[in-house]
Structure formats: C-alpha cells, structure tokens
Amino acid sequence: MRFDAITIKDIANALGFSKSTVSRALRDSHEISPETKKLISAYAEEHNYRPNPIALSLKEKRSRSIGIVVCEIANSFFSQVINGIESIAYDCGYNAIISQTHESFEREIVGLNYLSSRSVDGLLISVSAETTSFSHLKSLHNKGLPIVFFDRVASDIKTHKVTVDNFTGSYDATTHLIENGFTRIASISLSQHSSITQGRLNGYKKALTDHYIPIDESLIRYCAHGGLFYEELEKEMNVLLNLKQRPQAIFASSDKITMGVLRYFKSTGIRVPNDIAVVGFSNSETTDLLQPALTVVRQPAFEMGKIATEMLINLMEAKRAVKVFENRVLPAELVVRDSSVKQMIELLNN
Amino acid sequence: MRFDAITIKDIANALGFSKSTVSRALRDSHEISPETKKLISAYAEEHNYRPNPIALSLKEKRSRSIGIVVCEIANSFFSQVINGIESIAYDCGYNAIISQTHESFEREIVGLNYLSSRSVDGLLISVSAETTSFSHLKSLHNKGLPIVFFDRVASDIKTHKVTVDNFTGSYDATTHLIENGFTRIASISLSQHSSITQGRLNGYKKALTDHYIPIDESLIRYCAHGGLFYEELEKEMNVLLNLKQRPQAIFASSDKITMGVLRYFKSTGIRVPNDIAVVGFSNSETTDLLQPALTVVRQPAFEMGKIATEMLINLMEAKRAVKVFENRVLPAELVVRDSSVKQMIELLNN
DNA sequence: TTGTACGCGTTATCAG
DNA sequence: CTGATAACGCGTACAA
Numbered sequence: 001m002r003f004d005a006i007t008i009k010d011i012a013n014a015l016g017f018s019k020s021t022v023s024r025a026l027r028d029s030h031e032i033s034p035e036t037k038k039l040i041s042a043y044a045e046e047h048n049y050r051p052n053p054i055a056l057s058l059k060e061k062r063s064r065s066i067g068i069v070v071c072e073i074a075n076s077f078f079s080q081v082i083n084g085i086e087s088i089a090y091d092c093g094y095n096a097i098i099s100q101t102h103e104s105f106e107r108e109i110v111g112l113n114y115l116s117s118r119s120v121d122g123l124l125i126s127v128s129a130e131t132t133s134f135s136h137l138k139s140l141h142n143k144g145l146p147i148v149f150f151d152r153v154a155s156d157i158k159t160h161k162v163t164v165d166n167f168t169g170s171y172d173a174t175t176h177l178i179e180n181g182f183t184r185i186a187s188i189s190l191s192q193h194s195s196i197t198q199g200r201l202n203g204y205k206k207a208l209t210d211h212y213i214p215i216d217e218s219l220i221r222y223c224a225h226g227g228l229f230y231e232e233l234e235k236e237m238n239v240l241l242n243l244k245q246r247p248q249a250i251f252a253s254s255d256k257i258t259m260g261v262l263r264y265f266k267s268t269g270i271r272v273p274n275d276i277a278v279v280g281f282s283n284s285e286t287t288d289l290l291q292p293a294l295t296v297v298r299q300p301a302f303e304m305g306k307i308a309t310e311m312l313i314n315l316m317e318a319k320r321a322v323k324v325f326e327n328r329v330l331p332a333e334l335v336v337r338d339s340s341v342k343q344m345i346e347l348l349n350n
Numbered sequence: 351m352r353f354d355a356i357t358i359k360d361i362a363n364a365l366g367f368s369k370s371t372v373s374r375a376l377r378d379s380h381e382i383s384p385e386t387k388k389l390i391s392a393y394a395e396e397h398n399y400r401p402n403p404i405a406l407s408l409k410e411k412r413s414r415s416i417g418i419v420v421c422e423i424a425n426s427f428f429s430q431v432i433n434g435i436e437s438i439a440y441d442c443g444y445n446a447i448i449s450q451t452h453e454s455f456e457r458e459i460v461g462l463n464y465l466s467s468r469s470v471d472g473l474l475i476s477v478s479a480e481t482t483s484f485s486h487l488k489s490l491h492n493k494g495l496p497i498v499f500f501d502r503v504a505s506d507i508k509t510h511k512v513t514v515d516n517f518t519g520s521y522d523a524t525t526h527l528i529e530n531g532f533t534r535i536a537s538i539s540l541s542q543h544s545s546i547t548q549g550r551l552n553g554y555k556k557a558l559t560d561h562y563i564p565i566d567e568s569l570i571r572y573c574a575h576g577g578l579f580y581e582e583l584e585k586e587m588n589v590l591l592n593l594k595q596r597p598q599a600i601f602a603s604s605d606k607i608t609m610g611v612l613r614y615f616k617s618t619g620i621r622v623p624n625d626i627a628v629v630g631f632s633n634s635e636t637t638d639l640l641q642p643a644l645t646v647v648r649q650p651a652f653e654m655g656k657i658a659t660e661m662l663i664n665l666m667e668a669k670r671a672v673k674v675f676e677n678r679v680l681p682a683e684l685v686v687r688d689s690s691v692k693q694m695i696e697l698l699n700n
Numbered sequence: 701t702t703g704t705a706c707g708c709g710t711t712a713t714c715a716g
Numbered sequence: 717c718t719g720a721t722a723a724c725g726c727g728t729a730c731a732a
Contacts, residue, residue: 007724018703020705032702036701052724054469057404058404058707059727060708074433079424086450097446100436116400119402259639286636288616289641367719370712373711382717382718402710404710405709405711406711408710409723410711
C-alpha cells in the first residue's frame with residue numbers, strides 16, 4: 001500500500017461532500033448533479049485517486065484474482081500457457097497469481113493452501129508429476145472454489161478441463177518413427193499415474209500394434225518426478241541403454257524429459273540420430289537450433305491457457321451452479337526435423 | 351473467495367463468545383482462560399478456520415504482496431530470477447505478483463498501474479527495453495512505494511539495485527574472442543538507452559582498445575525492442591552481414607538476441623563457428639545442447655532474485671526511511687564452448 | 701440531489 | 717478474563 005493513497009473520505013472532506021456523494025459521483029451515478037460530478041472527478045483526477053481494491057474485495061467477497069498452479073514457469077510449455085491465461089484474464093479484470101510445484105506433491109499442497117488463503121476467486125491447475133491423490137483439490141472444489149484443469153488433470157473431479165490430444169500426438173510421433181524404419185522404440189514419460197502419461201502411452205502402444213510391432217514393456221520407463229532431477233532420468237536411460245537389445249529410437253513424453261534425453265546422449269557420446277533417433281513432446285523455442293534439430297510434438301499452449309481461462313471465468317461468473325462440464329481436447333502438432341529421420345542417418349554415415 | 355469461508359463471527363456465534371474473545375483466543379493472547387482457548391481453537395481447527403487475508407490487508411494497510419515486473423517469464427534468466435525471488439519472499443510471508451512488459455513501455459506503464467492499484471507493498475523491477483523515461487517509476491517511488499531494481503535499472507532513482515557486472519562479463523567475452531584470433535567483432539545489444547547496454551558495450555570497447563583493436567561503430571548494432579520480434583534482429587544482422595568487411599565474430603548481449611542470432615545464422619546457412627563465431631549473454635538451460643554448443647556469459651540469476659528480495663523486504667519493513675542505498679554488483683561467468691573457438695573451426699574445415 | 705448508517709472480517713482500545 | 721465499539725475503504729439501502 002502506498003504511503004499517501006488518497007481515499008474517498010479524503011476527497012469528501014476536502015470538498016465538503018459526504019463519502020457517499022463522492023462514491024456515487026465517481027461511479028457516474030445519475031443521481032448526482034453534473035456540477036458536483038465535475039467538481040469531484042476533477043479533484044479525484046488531480047490527486048490521482050484509485051479505488052482501494054482491497055476494500056472492494058472485502059466488500060464484494062471476491063478478489064478478482066485467479067490462482068495458477070504449474071510445475072515450473074521455467075518451462076516453455078507452461079510459460080506459454082501462462083501468457084495465454086493472462087491475455088484473457090487481464091482483459092476481464094482478473095489478476096493472476098502463480099504458484100510453482102516443482103513437481104512436488106507437498107509443494108502443491110502448500111501452494112494451494114497459500115492461494116486459497118489468499119482468496120483467489122478461481123483456480124487453473126496442472127497437477128504436479130508426483131500427485132496421485134486429489135483429495136486436497138476435491139476438498140477445495142467441494143467448498144465451492146471454481147477450478148479448471150489443464151494439461152495434467154484430475155479425472156474424477158467434475159469440472160471443465162482442457163487437454164491436448166495426447167493419444168493422437170504420440171500415435172503420430174510413434175507412427176512417424178515406425179515409418180522411418182525404427183521398430184525398437186522406447187518410451188520415457190512422467191509418473192505412471194499422471195493423466196497425460198496414460199494418453200501418451202496409449203497412443204504409443206496403439207501405433208506399435210497397428211504396425212504389428214509387439215509391445216515390449218522393458219522399453220517403457222517412467223520418471224516419477226517428471227525428470228526434474230537429471231539423475232532420475234539418467235537412471236532410466238541407463239536401464240534402456242543397457243538392454244540386451246538397445247532401442248533404436250526414443251519417444252520422450254515431456255519437455256523436461258526430452259531435453260534430459262538429449263543431454264544424456266550428449267554426455268555419453270551417443271549420436272542422434274546416427275546411433276539412436278529421438279522424438280519428444282516439447283514447446284521449447286529452441287528445438288530447431290539443437291544438434292540435431294529436434295523432431296517434436298508441439299502443443300497449442302497459448303491457446304490452452306486462453307481456453308482454460310475463458311472456462312474458468314464462465315464458472316466464476318455463473319449466476320447459478322454449472323452442472324455440465326466441458327472436456328476440451330486440442331490437437332497436437334508433429335514437427336518433423338532431423339533427430340528422427342533415417343535418411344539423415346545414412347547421409348551422415350557416408 | 352470460497353463459498354463458505356468461516357469467520358470469527360461465525361465462531362463467536364456458535365460458541366456464544368464475542369468476536370474479540372475469539373480473535374484473542376486464536377492469537378493465543380495471555381488474557382484468555384485456557385479452557386476458553388481450548389474450546390475456541392478446537393472449534394476453529396475443526397471448521398478449518400483461516401483468517402481472511404483481505405480483511406487483514408485492509409486493517410493493516412499492507413497486502414503482504416510484492417510486485418515483479420519483467421519483460422518475459424518465458425526467458426530463462428527471468429524465470430530463474432523469479433525463482434530466487436520466491437525462495438525468499440514466501441518464507442517471509444510475501445506473495446509475488448508477476449507482470450510482464452513484453453519489452454513494451456506502454457505495457458510497463460499498464461502493468462505498473464495494475465500492480466500499484468493492487469496495493470503491492472513493494473516492487474522488484476527490471477525495466478523494459480523500450481523504457482527511456484522513468485517518471486512513472488519516480489512518481490511511485492516518491493509516493494513512498496519501496497522499489498528495488500535488478501538487471502535493468504533506472505540510474506537516477508535512488509534506491510537499492512542489484513546488477514550483474516556487465517562490464518567485466520562482456521570484457522571477458524570479448525577478450526576471449528580476441529585471444530582466439532578474432533579481431534572484427536560485432537556487438538548487437540538491447541536499446542542503446544538500457545542500463546545494461548551501457549555496461550556491456552563499455553566492456554566490449556575496453557577489451558578491444560586494450561588489445562589495440564580500433565572500435566568500428568559500424569559493427570555496433572541495437573535492438574530497441576530487445577530482439578523480441580525476430581524481424582528487428584534480422585534487420586540488424588543483415589546490416590552487419592552486408593558490410594564490406596564482414597565481422598568474424600558476434601557478441602550478443604541478451605538471451606533473446608543471442609538465440610535470434612543463432613536462428614539467423616541457421617536460416618541463412620551461415621555456419622557457426624566456421625563462418626562466424628558467436629558469444630552471447632544467456633541463461634538458457636539448453637545452450638550446451640545447441641549446434642554448436644554455445645559460449646555464453648551466464649548470470650547468477652537465482653542469486654540476483656534472492657538478493658533483490660532481501661533488499662526489498664528490508665526497505666518494506668524498515669522502521670524509518672532508508673537513506674543509504676546499496677548497489678550490489680554480482681559476477682558474471684564466461685562459459686567457453688564450441689561456438690567461439692577457432693580450433694574448432696580448423697577442425698571442422700579439415 | 702445529497703447525507704446517514706451499515707456491513708464486509710479483523711484487531712486494537714477501552715470498559716467492565 | 718471477557719465484551720462492546722471503532723476503524724480500515726468502499727458501496728448501497730434508506731432517509732431526508
């Protein structure tokens with residue numbers, strides 16, 4: 001709060017009106033005479049009067065702020081989502097308060113307590129990789145807090161959700177690898193319990209079976225902490241690379257994991273795509289500049305943020321309880337580059 | 351605000367005490383009998399009572415939130431700074447509200463209005479690349495809003511500041527290029543008026559003159575919008591590459607610009623470091639995975655966020671007006687990789 | 701057309 | 717030890 005913020009009371013005293021007259025004049029009420037209005041608004045303008053939002057919040061029982069929970073803002077996908085959220089929220093007069101989980105269940109709880117105690121009017125959340133129980137969210141939801149899930153959702157909480165078509169995204173990515181001649185394709189993804197892992201794994205498996213490739217469970221690995229710690233990912237990659245039959249290609253199913261996989265190959269001297277091909281989910285801005293340029297499944301992150309926010313604002317501003325919930329699924333886009341293309345391998349080998 | 355948030359009044363009515371007794375009991379005042387305390391706190395616990403922070407803010411005339419203004423959260427440097435800020439702020443009971451300028455002066459003004467109208471207790475800001483006038487900030491500062499600048503500062507506002515040693519960072523980077531045999535070294539940086547441009551340019555120039563290389567003004571280019579639009583950067587790069595004497599190396603002085611330079615070279619087919627060497631300021635997590643691995647000047651971003659926040663909290667919680675301001679300068683670190691090393695060039699040419 | 705009184709949730713002050 | 721009251725800044729019935 002700034003030191004000398006001017007209030008309605010100050011204006012009233014200065015001009016000899018009552019607080020209510022000033023309040024009404026500033027809100028351009030029809031029951032105030034034009035001269036009085038002019039006088040008051042001139043004074044307010046001159047002294048740069050701004051209504052105190054905290055007093056308003058207290059009165060209106062709403063803070064006009066929405067809570068955002070994501071694992072990391074230092075992740076292109078999430079920072080793009082946040083930009084999408086803000087593009088809508090600010091226009092509708094809402095403020096966004098961001099809380100990071102760093103993929104920790106415990107930090108998710110703490111952040112959520114924080115946000116709800118800060119009286120956010122609604123919540124946009126992509127749950128942490130560690131989260132398997134949703135009772136904390138259910139409890140908030142039951143208390144009447146409007147919630148919209150995006151990306152990583154809680155399937156058994158009945159509210160609006162926005163996700164990407166994880167199934168098709170990874171089906172396409174896996175098919176692309178198969179069509180480029182790879183058959184031993186490993187998958188490395190988030191926690192087994194995460195909603196996105198389900199869809200992505202199913203797409204991967206379906207692509208394999210559609211091409212008569214048996215599913216080899218030893219080629220499917222998980223990172224319970226979302227690959228946030230490199231060591232976690234390194235361990236899983238070591239398992240894959242030490243298999244009797246090494247995988248010919250890796251399908252990495254999150255931004256952080258994809259980059260970890262590349263770092264792993266770089267540090268172990270394994271060449272991509274010469275020794276092994278790579279496709280990964282990533283919204284990073286620099287995937288085209290990597291060595292080699294990375295084939296990615298890209299999500300419409302900004303769009304996702306926009307839609308989730310529109311849904312949330314609908315929920316928050318609904319006159320009566322919303323009973324029908326939408327489950328919006330956005331398309332993912334496969335961007336083919338060098339890291340997954342066999343032609344490239346032959347070229348480099350010659 | 352959640353639907354059925356329980357208040358002190360509810361507890362008072364339910365238990366037949368007065369509001370004040372309940373308030374005191376919950377704050378563990380010594381003037382409440384142990385039995386009453388037990389009764390009240392049990393009831394509060396059971397009904398999950400949380401004091402309403404908005405009411406507290408109104409009463410205490412402070413929101414316990416701090417405003418952060420940065421150009422983009424989708425920029426590793428700034429997201430790392432924000433993590434540093436949060437690491438301190440949350441522990442001290444402060445909430446962080448982030449506002450992005452996207453390098454636009456106008457959006458900086460809007461965001462600042464927004465934050466100050468949201469009654470933040472203090473402000474951490476790295477001004478936008480476009481910002482040349484600081485009257486908006488001066489005005490807030492004069493009204494008593496505690497402000498700490500980091501990274502891009504307003505030199506004539508007297509308050510705490512945290513910056514990196516831009517001069518030495520670019521002196522070292524430029525010297526490194528010179529010692530690797532490059533003499534025609536171009537510089538491409540933010541707006542000429544930005545505080546960091548000054549320091550970085552001075553370091554660059556000093557390194558040249560220390561090595562008896564004349565400064566060629568035609569090799570010094572600026573991006574008024576911080577290279578946020580690729581076209582802006584492309585234009586400047588075209589100018590440099592169309593010089594009669596092409597530069598042999600590029601020194602890029604911000605994260606966004608550095609990536610833009612690489613993208614430019616990739617799209618024009620100019621090979622790094624074979625055709626031209628590159629060094630840039632960058633805190634991106636993936637510079638080691640780029641083609642070629644990028645030589646960078648890295649800033650202690652997390653540290654910077656922590657220090658700025660400590661300074662701000664000092665300011666906000668100071669009993670009397672602070673008169674002596676600190677200007678903390680943190681070291682930058684040169685990380686040498688392939689993009690700037692001549693040995694690499696010969697290797698690749700063979 | 702303008703003023704008075706009240707309430708949002710909390711704590712501090714003053715009374716008892 | 718406990719209760720009543722005022723105040724933070726605002727908007728709005730209700731009164732004049």
